[in-house]
Amino acid sequence: MSDDPRAGPPPGDPLAPSAAAATLEAIRARTPLIHNLTNLVVTNSTANALLALGASPAMVEGVEEVAEFAALADALVVNLGTMSGARARAMRLAAAAARAAGRPWVLDPVAVGVIEFRSSVAAALLDEGPAVVRGNASEILALARLSGASASEGPAGRGVDSRAGAEQALAAAAALARRSGAAVVVSGATDYATDGQAVAAIGNGHPLMPRVTGLGCTASAIIAACLAVRSDRLAAAAHGMVLTGLAGELAGAASPGPGSLQVALLDALYGLTPAIVRERGRLGRAALSA
Amino acid sequence: MSDDPRAGPPPGDPLAPSAAAATLEAIRARTPLIHNLTNLVVTNSTANALLALGASPAMVEGVEEVAEFAALADALVVNLGTMSGARARAMRLAAAAARAAGRPWVLDPVAVGVIEFRSSVAAALLDEGPAVVRGNASEILALARLSGASASEGPAGRGVDSRAGAEQALAAAAALARRSGAAVVVSGATDYATDGQAVAAIGNGHPLMPRVTGLGCTASAIIAACLAVRSDRLAAAAHGMVLTGLAGELAGAASPGPGSLQVALLDALYGLTPAIVRERGRLGRAALSA
């Protein structure tokens, strides 16, 4: 976290580690059902992360099933990592059904801005009112441009890796948040979450995490679990990043390489306690100009 | 196992650990080819479990290929975990081809009873004569109702997790077995398998197993490997549950969390020996009223 406040946060601040600890407790207590319409690379790792944390994942993706299931689940994740026409239709149906049923949903615009088709799908999905959008800097810059929220230029991504730093994308994220009503997360060495006014900075994580595929997708799914138990969009987004980053940090410290980290991350999510989150969570407020 | 007989089973009893040990030996000797038409979450973990055990997995799922391949393979698994119209057509084709070629097949009705489309697919697949059906209590209760085998009510599932105990579903499982001709397995803390008359109870397993995604799917695939080398449907179903549960039990004892368990389970399947199965397998007969 780049902006450690000199004094601790005020009691009850939703952007403090103690609030993230309370969100973890609520997930464990309620076992929210999370509907994942995610990419084909991370189905297994996402389901395992949600189970390890204490949520109940379900991967439902057929056009015949998604609308019915989105209304049953407590929250939905839509992840654009592996697209096709059929998946795009299912995503629209699922997001619209979640919205109609009053269920929060998370948009993870993987590699948006790189491929024309994907960009058009992402822009259309934004109209279905996601509660949270999470991406890396290149993705958030691209989505902000696509939505007309921001004309800011930044280095375009080539694949799923960002060429821009999270700080560069923060102004675009805030503009996108104001335009869409979603809380917007920019992942990076420090993660930022913003609702367009307030900004949370999250300092947990580990340098080896980008060498494991799909940990951003894992974060998006964990944010959905947080949204299922906490209606404050900005807080849920920030707490999801703390829980994911802290688990990655604990796992990374014990891992000689990315294979071990992927395994240890699941053990760490399972072993997280509210006390660990309160003590080691690095969450605070930052300024929009950060 | 809830029903430990006071005396050991009679020699040659197919529902005894020694029979499960013989099935393991036969799998290792014959390396049966198992055709998996399974869900997108567990393709990797299922293939790895079959390889670790000593079988030869193949994931073939296109409508253009499944019928041809089902007739080549030694057994087939059809798993409803991630459905679409195209997958439903492929499943019908594969099951019909397996039946026509005299190959046994296993139906894993993931989350049946929760979503309308999936329930209709499951009911249609039952008509293709699966040798074994394996599900949790909620799934078996739902499938029994769908098939008209049982009017018993039980708590419906919401996602892939059961809200009912295995014992509650045993009567419905027996009715479903009599109606369909399949051996029916109800997974739970104690697993039950029944052909409608006899009941096997399996006591192996570990409390951490439900925190790893798809271990029920793994059990279904391992049952298919057992069916490929043993024509007795009830015994094959029970042996598959013993082998899976025992590997999970050995893995769980050495695992701090679900990430480690998923890895250790594959090592344990690879390291299982007939002697370990005879000594630590917990398999016996139970009563239908259990």
Next chain:
Amino acid sequence: MSDDPRAGPPPGDPLAPSAAAATLEAIRARTPLIHNLTNLVVTNSTANALLALGASPAMVEGVEEVAEFAALADALVVNLGTMSGARARAMRLAAAAARAAGRPWVLDPVAVGVIEFRSSVAAALLDEGPAVVRGNASEILALARLSGASASEGPAGRGVDSRAGAEQALAAAAALARRSGAAVVVSGATDYATDGQAVAAIGNGHPLMPRVTGLGCTASAIIAACLAVRSDRLAAAAHGMVLTGLAGELAGAASPGPGSLQVALLDALYGLTPAIVRERGRLGRAALSA
């Protein structure tokens, strides 16, 4: 390696461990973007292997996206492991776009020769000019026959496992290479790579590797990363097999079973250094009659 030359290779020989070490350095320096159109079993493990090695993977597979993305990426892998009509169309589009953009691509003809549809897709893809074809002996024998390059008979595979040894397929591989212009790799206890004239033999590997699903697919993806930084097709193919086999060898030595090996392989790819490749790489020239 079955043919250890009595003297070391000449300086600068592209079929020597030092050349494979240089390829590894180039991958780490350039982080090539690898487009994977691969099967549903290995998406996660392939992406993680490429990330661990130092490349940047992207799994893009929809017909709406593949042509655009193949021209952006540095190399492409087309893997036939789980086929459908839609995937076949995407594969044709991707391969044609890669060819038109001058990008090298790798064909992994999983289980070709076993299923009619897959054989026809593989034959059509050969016409799009892959830079490298990698398969086991049964697959290469089948593909050589399909392409008319070889009339040699060998034991057909049943599933994804080969029933023939790599040595049996070497003549067919050379004929296929001459006919197609691709370098052809035959995986086995010793791996061979040939351009139809020269032959490389690779002795790295571990007996436990075939008990982990998709390590052949991993090798194909790593070959693509080598092709992205090295235009010599035969050298890139051989180097990819050395890097994969050496990582598997290091991982296997420390693994009690295939679950551990899958994890340790990623750590080993991450930990590989040019010095390790120079010292422990087993790469040399062999004769076509081998």
